[in-house]
Amino acid sequence: MEREAMEFDVVVIGGGPAGLATAIRLRQLALEHGTGLSVCVLEKGSEIGAHILSGAVMEPRALAELFPDWQELGAPLKTPVTDDRFLFLTRQRAFRLPTPPPMQNHGNYIVSLGNVCRWLAQQAEGLGVDIYPGFAAAEVLYHADGSVKGVATGDMGRTKTGEEGPNFAPGMELHAKQTIFAEGCRGSLTKTLFERFKLRAGVDTQVYGLGVKELWEVTPQQHHAGSVTHTIGWPVDQATYGGSFLYHLEDNLVSIGYVLGLGYANPYLSPFDEMQRFKTHPAIRETFAGARRVAYGARAISAGGFQSIPKLTFPGGLLIGDAAGFLNLPKIKGSHTAMKSGMVAAESLFELLRSESEIGKEAVDYPQRLQNSWLWDELYRVRNIKPAFHWGLWPAMAYSAIDTFVLRGKAPWTLHHTPDHTSLKPAAQCTPIDYPKPDGVLTFDKLSSVFLSNTNHEEEQPCHLTLKDAGVPTRLNLAVYAGPEQRYCPAGVYEFVEEAGTPQLRINAQNCVHCKTCDIKDPSQNINWVTPEGGGGPNYPNM
Amino acid sequence: MKILVAVKRAIDYNVKARPKSDGTGVELANVKMSMNPFDEIAVEEAIRLQEAGKVEEIIAVSVGPAQCQETLRTAMAMGADRGILVQTETEIQPLGVAKLLKALVDKEQPGLVILGKQAIDDDSNQTGQMLAGLLGWAQGTFAAKVEVGVDTVDVKREVDGGLQALTLKLPAVITADLRLNEPRYVKLPNIMKAKKKPLDIVTPADLGVDVAPRLKLVKVSEPAARAGGVKVADVNELVAKLRNEAKVI
Structure with a gap:
């Protein structure tokens, strides 16, 4: 079947922090150099932000590099972290632990990442990026030489059995010199690229966590804007990797979530029910007295870190953000690394597209540029913490302390993951x-x-x-x-x-x-x- | 013939609306907004009339804040030829909208105005009727089928007992019901093209229309929680409960 096609210089799959940062940086560079560069962002959600779910405490480092004047531009980072608590829970009690250095949040902000993305999208459109929400990239297209040609959006209006319904509209082809995959954790197209280009050869398997989150409107008495709490321990046992976050945003909103490592063993475990049970802890439940729940959602995150980072480039495209697995798990943050990877990719791509006008080239210096950036060093230093949790909570905590304070992330070994x-x-x-x-x-x-x-x-x-x-x-x-x-x-x-x-x-x-x-x-x-x-x-x- | 279609930016039909905690309205901060679904049906009908050669030009009109431009762009991506936004940050009630639309009808002289039968946010179901009244035009509300003739239009209306067939003299006002058609999917290239279609922005003052609200919003609150059911032992108890507690018989 013939599909219509549109041509762009760069097509970005996914309108999250990584994809939007890439698009913005590309257009910034094009404007600085006075050259034309067409950039398109495809987003499967009905609008930018519709599929974004995160805690979230955001480290503004990458944002400040992208927009040094982000505060004047009105970026929705409104609530600086003022108070940081790390608790170990037993069924009835809570013990305060020293906050591990990666989890310290001085200078960070409590945000809705969805709103940050909405704001980034406005900036991107202002810079000339074409953003198309409501269109899912369903298929990777290839040139005859095997390089990536672009993507096709999914057909609309097929019936349950796959036939063309009365309102059938075939998908569109989007062709690009470079296609950027920013699908987030476990991207459905990224998964096919891993296989086709053997991008995971020689690296650790990716491991994951599932975050279940609720947003609550609490009473003003229970609201402490800027307060951050993380817990470990109850309700999961010591062999299961799990922990919670509790963030007080602006406007009496409290974000509460539970992240559970998907390497758990008991098939009877339910991450959703662990989250529900967690809220009943005496140290937690008082926050929600008289409150009402306003939103719910869940999203998997990549937790493998440094040793699970795949080969990032292939002819005609590259991977950024959590599709590649740039989340910093011990820091429980990924939006700053997602954005940074996108910005570094944009700089590499811009040079490539300026010097090589042909299609299907590989941005080989993108990984090198990443290795020279703070992102690489940050992920390298914390690489042994998550796999140590394979030994259980307390050995892992002890190991993490030694790895962080004594070895400072420079242990001469690297621990590995199992799927x-x-x-x-x-x-x-x-x-x-x-x-x-x-x-x-x-x-x-x-x-x-x-x-x-x-x-x-x-x-x-x-x-x-x-x-x-x-x-x-x-x-x-x-x-x-x-x-x-x-x-x-x-x-x-x-x-x-x-x-x-x-x-x-x-x-x-x-x-x-x-x-x-x-x-x-x-x-x-x-x-x-x-x-x-x-x-x-x-x-x-x-x- | 020109056709004018009114489109409202309303809370998206997937979003579970919730009152603001102070009861002054519905929480709209960061909530997804989109074109009122009945207005989408109105736009689709106008496009089908154009495709059938009955209409030369489709003008989409919206009333509201600057973001309504997105709603108009959607209408133009579906197939409307141009857009007019009556931009205002204040709340406009159905009578105000009808007056603004009348002013635009006077200016544009369309042969037909199609609107959604009601918007899914306030469910007023008034604007089309008021507009027809202000214009002194015929009206075909709750339309399930529209056939445009030379100087008349046949409208099948959804009424409680079935369908009512009307023949209206043109020009006329039609409001679209759910079964009139199924709106098409918007195509990517058409979204791009829609960005280049003309979109005029005017204000109520430009049109000389007084849009001061006539109705006062007292309070917005959640419906009372549904009480759980009980099992009754026998018919006598059921009747007693219906009579004494529920007071329905």
């Missing part, structure tokens, strides 16, 4: 977890939570959660692992229902909040998350 999808133990070897029932005031069930993500997908479209083998969910997942997808999915997409006396997997794809956990954690990697129709998915207001 998250291989870590589940058969249900028979594990104890079911009895989560408390939601009270509808402080704790909630999944469906009323998903409701607050404003997620929606056009009903009559092919399911975007594809199974390689339709028999695996019952044959393996249910039989051996007690159906873990029912629990790890934070949006209630997967459920086993009895049909004609036998359990069948039902996929409620409309609920999906695009967190990508199923694509990561499915024990046999049987679930392949692909993009639904553009504009589908959550509509986060200020997450």
Whole structure:
């Protein structure tokens, strides 16, 4: 089928902090040098920010490099961190620990990353970037020589069975000299690039965390703008990597979230329910007295760090941001590194496009430029902390202290990761977890939570959660692992229902909040998350 | 014939609206806004009339803050030829909108005005009717089917009992109901082209229209939480409860 095509110098896939920073930096350079350069950003969310979910405490370092006058320009970083607490929780008590150096937040801001992206998009459009929200990049296009030619957006208006419906509109091809993949953690196209160009050869596997977040409007008495709390310990056991954040933003808003390492072993574990249970801790629940919950969402993050960074370039394109895995886990921040990687990529690309007018070139000096930047040093120094948690909480804390204070991140060894999808133990070897029932005031069930993500997908479209083998969910997942997808999915997409006396997997794809956990954690990697129709998915207001 | 389509920037239909904590309105900060779905249907109908050769030019009009330009660009990406924004930061009520639209109709002289039957934010369902009244034109509200003739237009209206068929003399005002059509997907190249289509910005003062609000908003609050159900033992208890507690029989 013939599709229409549009030509750009650079196409960026994904309108998050990384993609927008790249687009901005490219246009800044073009304007400085007085040259033409067409830059287009594709975003699958219905608007910029709709799919952005983060804590978030933001380190303004990269932003200040991109816009030295960001404060005058009105960037929505309004709440400086004033108070930083790090707690170890037992079921009933909270013990204050010294805040580890990577987690110290002096000079940082509590933000809604969605709003920061909305602001970045305004700046980008002002600089001449074409931004197209509501269009999902569904397919990578290649030249005959194997280099990346661009992407195609997904078809709109196909029926459930894949036929062309009455309002069918075929996808568009976007051709570019360079295509930048900024899809965020576990990008669906990035995943295909890893395979095609063998970008992960010789590096550690990527490992992940799932962050479940709620936004609350609390009473003025319970609100302390600028207050930051992180916890470890309860409700998860010491073998499970998990921790919480609690940030007080402006306007009586409090952001609360729980991040759980997806390398957990017990298939009965439910990240969503851990988050709900966490809120009931005596040291936490008082913040929410008389408050109301206003938003909910979830998103996976890359946690592998330095040793999991893949090869970043290939003919015709490159990877930036969390699609590449530039998140700093011990710092629990990734937006500053995402932006920085995008800016460095832009500088490299601009030089490349000026000297090489042909298509399909590889920006080989981008990784070198990164290695000379603060980003590389920052990720290198903390590289051994996450893998140490494989030994459990206390050994890892002890190791982290030595690694940080004595070795200062320069240990002559590097610890390695094991893939998250291989870590589940058969249900028979594990104890079911009895989560408390939601009270509808402080704790909630999944469906009323998903409701607050404003997620929606056009009903009559092919399911975007594809199974390689339709028999695996019952044959393996249910039989051996007690159906873990029912629990790890934070949006209630997967459920086993009895049909004609036998359990069948039902996929409620409309609920999906695009967190990508199923694509990561499915024990046999049987679930392949692909993009639904553009504009589908959550509509986060200020997450 | 020219056709004028009114489009409102409203809270997106996917967003769960919530009142501001002080009860002065609905929380709109950082909330996704888009074209009122019924207005999308109105735009689609205008485009179909143009594609059928009944209409030469489609003018999309919006009333509201500067961001309404995005709504107009969407209408133009769908197929409208140009846009007019009546820009104002103050709240405009249906009568004010109708008066502004009348002023633009006087200026542009369209043969037909199509609007959504109501906006999904305030559900007023008044603007089309008021506009027809101010203009002294025929009106076909809740349209499920529109067929334009030489100097008349046939409208099938959705009414409680089924469909009501009307023939209106042109010029006329039509308001679009849900089943009139299914709006098309906007295509990427058309979004680009829409950026170059003309968009005029005027103010209510330019049009000489007084838009001072006539209605006062008292309070916005959440609906009362639904109380849980109870099981009754028998019919007698049910009847008693319906009579004494629910007071419905």
